[in-house]
Amino acid sequence: MKSKKMWLSLMLVLVVAIMSACGSSGDGRSSSSNTAENTATTDDGQPKDGGSIIIAVQDDPKVMNPIYAGDRVTLTIDQSLYAPLFNVNDGKKTYVLAESDSFSDDHLTYTLKLKDGLKWHDGQPLTADDIVFTMDSILDEKQHSSSRSQYVFDGKPVKVTKVDDLTVEFKLPEVSAAFEGALVSFSPVPKHIFEGEADIEKSDKNNNPIGSGPFKFKEYRPGEYVTLERFDDYFAGKAHLDSVTYRVAKDPNAANLALQNGEIQMRMVDTQDYNKLNDTGKFNMLTYPEGRLQYMVFNLNVPSMQKKEVRQAIAYALDKNELITASYSSADFAEPAPSILTPDTLYQTDDVEKYDYNVEKAKQLLADAGVSNLKLRLAYTNTNKPQTSQALYIQQKLKDVGIEVELLPMDGTAYGNRTLDMNNTDFELSFGGYIMGYEPDAYKSLFLSDAAYNYSHYKNADFDKLWNEAAVQIDETKRGDLYKQIQQTVANEMTVYPIAYTKAVVAVDNTYGGVEDANPKPVVMLEDLSKIYKK
Amino acid sequence: MNNYIVRRIAQAIPLLFVISIVSFTLIKLAPGDPVLSFVTPNMGAEDVERIRQNLGLDQPMYVQYVVWLKNVLSGDLGYSLVNHRPVAEMIVERLPATFGLMGASLLLSLLISIPLSMIAGSRQNSLFDRGLSLISYIGISIPSFWFGMMLIYFFAVELHWLPSMGMRTVGMDSAWDIIKHGILPCTVLTFMNVSVYMRYIRSNTISQLEEDYVQIQYAYGATKGTVLLRHVLKNVLLPVITILGMSLPELIAGAFITESVFSWPGMGSLGISAVHGLDYPIIMGITMMSSVLLVVGNLVADILYGVVDPRIKTTG
Numbered sequence: 001m002k003s004k005k006m007w008l009s010l011m012l013v014l015v016v017a018i019m020s021a022c023g024s025s026g027d028g029r030s031s032s033s034n035t036a037e038n039t040a041t042t043d044d045g046q047p048k049d050g051g052s053i054i055i056a057v058q059d060d061p062k063v064m065n066p067i068y069a070g071d072r073v074t075l076t077i078d079q080s081l082y083a084p085l086f087n088v089n090d091g092k093k094t095y096v097l098a099e100s101d102s103f104s105d106d107h108l109t110y111t112l113k114l115k116d117g118l119k120w121h122d123g124q125p126l127t128a129d130d131i132v133f134t135m136d137s138i139l140d141e142k143q144h145s146s147s148r149s150q151y152v153f154d155g156k157p158v159k160v161t162k163v164d165d166l167t168v169e170f171k172l173p174e175v176s177a178a179f180e181g182a183l184v185s186f187s188p189v190p191k192h193i194f195e196g197e198a199d200i201e202k203s204d205k206n207n208n209p210i211g212s213g214p215f216k217f218k219e220y221r222p223g224e225y226v227t228l229e230r231f232d233d234y235f236a237g238k239a240h241l242d243s244v245t246y247r248v249a250k251d252p253n254a255a256n257l258a259l260q261n262g263e264i265q266m267r268m269v270d271t272q273d274y275n276k277l278n279d280t281g282k283f284n285m286l287t288y289p290e291g292r293l294q295y296m297v298f299n300l301n302v303p304s305m306q307k308k309e310v311r312q313a314i315a316y317a318l319d320k321n322e323l324i325t326a327s328y329s330s331a332d333f334a335e336p337a338p339s340i341l342t343p344d345t346l347y348q349t350d351d352v353e354k355y356d357y358n359v360e361k362a363k364q365l366l367a368d369a370g371v372s373n374l375k376l377r378l379a380y381t382n383t384n385k386p387q388t389s390q391a392l393y394i395q396q397k398l399k400d401v402g403i404e405v406e407l408l409p410m411d412g413t414a415y416g417n418r419t420l421d422m423n424n425t426d427f428e429l430s431f432g433g434y435i436m437g438y439e440p441d442a443y444k445s446l447f448l449s450d451a452a453y454n455y456s457h458y459k460n461a462d463f464d465k466l467w468n469e470a471a472v473q474i475d476e477t478k479r480g481d482l483y484k485q486i487q488q489t490v491a492n493e494m495t496v497y498p499i500a501y502t503k504a505v506v507a508v509d510n511t512y513g514g515v516e517d518a519n520p521k522p523v524v525m526l527e528d529l530s531k532i533y534k535k
Numbered sequence: 536m537n538n539y540i541v542r543r544i545a546q547a548i549p550l551l552f553v554i555s556i557v558s559f560t561l562i563k564l565a566p567g568d569p570v571l572s573f574v575t576p577n578m579g580a581e582d583v584e585r586i587r588q589n590l591g592l593d594q595p596m597y598v599q600y601v602v603w604l605k606n607v608l609s610g611d612l613g614y615s616l617v618n619h620r621p622v623a624e625m626i627v628e629r630l631p632a633t634f635g636l637m638g639a640s641l642l643l644s645l646l647i648s649i650p651l652s653m654i655a656g657s658r659q660n661s662l663f664d665r666g667l668s669l670i671s672y673i674g675i676s677i678p679s680f681w682f683g684m685m686l687i688y689f690f691a692v693e694l695h696w697l698p699s700m701g702m703r704t705v706g707m708d709s710a711w712d713i714i715k716h717g718i719l720p721c722t723v724l725t726f727m728n729v730s731v732y733m734r735y736i737r738s739n740t741i742s743q744l745e746e747d748y749v750q751i752q753y754a755y756g757a758t759k760g761t762v763l764l765r766h767v768l769k770n771v772l773l774p775v776i777t778i779l780g781m782s783l784p785e786l787i788a789g790a791f792i793t794e795s796v797f798s799w800p801g802m803g804s805l806g807i808s809a810v811h812g813l814d815y816p817i818i819m820g821i822t823m824m825s826s827v828l829l830v831v832g833n834l835v836a837d838i839l840y841g842v843v844d845p846r847i848k849t850t851g
Contacts, residue, residue: 052705054705059808060618060808062617062618062619063618063619068619141585144585144586144589146586201619202614202619202620206619207620219706221800222625222628222629222800222805223628223629223632223702223798223799223800223801223804223805224701224702224703224798224800225701225705227705227706245705245706247700247701247705247798248701248798248800248804249700249798250795250796250798250804250807251680251795251796251797251798253684254683254684254687254699254700254796254797254798255700255798257684257687257688257691257692257699258687258691258699258700260692261691261692261695261699263691263698263699263700263701417568
């Protein structure tokens, strides 16, 4: 996940995380297992119990507490340690801790019922009190949770109250179609552990986390690994594996060797390494959409980019399929993107202007705009291989329509700082990537006129109005229409050129089964590790 | 002698002070904002500001420095911005891994480089000497990460003799297991060190052998072996001590890369993560600790110098 710059990617990942959910079941996912999935079971056809798996992660986890988790590693570990209220995959909701949820008619009261008999890893019951405590902690400014603003609407926080032991009520200060989407990233923490803690973020109790997921915390050795063991009282049934270990493997090349050596059994790999690992015949190579868009952005701060025709001309001058082959070696790892919303996002549509490759049209548009001898600067992260290939391709291709492109490869951090500068005029073109989850409202921080991540600096009050209306529109058809208009506006105005919906590749040692049931998922690899078993 | 030590320590204090100011300034001037590393696009601007205030990052740089310095002087290295754990605790838990690896490789380096390079020096231009020189050049030239990767490939993946990464097998806690995990990273560090030390010791041996006192020993009928062991060795050890003192920072830097390649859970791994996250309390903690080590290392080197060669006065 290296795109804009390291931290940017990270924070986008976060968001993802936060929005999590991005579905990945079903279409688009392929698995080139060398052995048929789910075949190796015990004689009676049931998956075997026992055994363990070692999963490589790039770094140590941060604070092992879901009200602070934002980075890929912590989110991945939390996935097994803390159960969410529910998941959403491809628009379908699967309840986890929650049994049901509903909105009142005025859409201001949201009622959530928990399943009966839920337990924390220390055996204490998980009840409505924990949900209320967690939400209050997130909203408490003194606890500096990064998720707080998701539950604050127009300066007013959501109010949460306990109705009975298994029911909580959320009172929204105003209608928000995005509220339920925000809850996808909500995993409760135990009240009986953290109650009275002045600074939860710095609490020692985070070093011995008590969660509610299928695996409970066993051991953390900083710089080495985190081991979780099976939680026998998990409400949704015991996991097959006895334990799961997340092992820190800093160097990607060394981690690939350790994978081949059998010291680790699962890892998210770079697409460039796909063939090398696949050829060994030892791995089930899960390839699934990452819910991520890779794009090029036009910087409207620079006068030459302010003419719509010029931006459209550039779009026509590029052959998206060629661009993808050049940067991802194969369309297997990235599909051409027409819209700024990824396919797993609600209301995503392909019904937008697609700018099929057309050099003549590009030249015509430039002539119409009265532009000639255009010189542009294209900035990207120097360590990002796909971006480097894309930059070279674009430089080459734009030459055909008389546009000269100067390449500006930059250090990730410097690149991130420049792109976030609202007055940046250092370059006309740049690359980025985001994973924002299934709720389209999350994307507005990249597009509203005054949004901090509005990299194109496109300012249009009518366009802002569409986003804001869509956020509070409860009628699904009307909401869908609004998001369609939003996608079409970006395509017509060509402020962002969507390149590809990229895929993630996870190599799993093929001595493990149940991988498809575990549901491959962006950012965290597998949604439910309890389904994995040792063949 | 005691006065000398006290004076040297007194000299070191302003030095450490300057190092801290320079490091702090450099970290702060580095591009990037630590807060942005944990900010997400759907966090409001007030949330970001709140986090910035909470971490004290909204203060001017000199205020941040003074706060940091005050805390350090009262024995508090602060909290990691990213992990929210006490820096001192995080560094201390990494020390055994780093010191174990560095200590083992240092000892091995000396045990290997001293005899080999003395023999090479005493047989200048022989096949043995040339062979060692070649190996030494290779050791200096090849990058440690590449060498590490090659070792992993051959000894872990192809031969399955040794583990490729980490400090222990998950859930295991035996000394032998840790030693097995340490062999490859230790080999990399040792090879790098030996290559450097050998060049110094060899050339020093050659120059010692040309000294009058050696010729006199020969005239008395001493054998080459006796001369080397009884007389030259002592004089060769002197520069080795200096080199050791001076090479501490290199050792630490080398360990950074090697630890990263082998996922060895030492300070190097911690340092690299901290640099990525612009986690300045940790970077400062590691920098200051390395600086103290360097100062102490040089002090010990000087004292040892005096012990090995009493002609060098350490009293003045």
